[in-house]
């Protein structure tokens with residue numbers, strides 16, 4: 162895809178890391194496969210993130226055990242270790258070297274490569290763009306709805322509409 166990258170979309174800018182919590186804007190002009198795919202993978206397949214990827218990418222601070230304990234206490238630090246696995250600050254710093262956007266893309270590409278059998282990219286049968294979630298049956302981009310029958314994920318014409 163050839164894209165003119167004057168300004169990154171708001172929801173994935175370095176300044177606004179809260180994009181993981183914000184629904185993508187259903188504005189066709191903002192559809193960017195690269196960004197939409199990144200968000201989709203991080204949102205729905207975070208179980209495939211490494212401990213270091215998860216602990217810098219999913220939180221606003223790089224959380225090794227010491228930082229987690231300081232900020233939210235031992236129970237939170239234990240929960241992080243159990244949920245994502247333990248990490249060292251060195252591993253966290255390594256992940257952040259190229260910036261958060263680079264981390265988001267790198268992890269996305271690794272997950273797509275290593276877990277291709279388990280990752281389902283749900284595409285609108287009408288427009289072919291990636292929809293909100295693996296189980297979604299409505300497209301936020303073109304507003305096509307396939308709740309009645311039509312299988313998602315395959316590129317198909319909009320004949321089932323209505």
Ligand SMILES: [Zn+2]
Nearest residue numbers: 285288300303
């Ligand atoms: Zn669509």
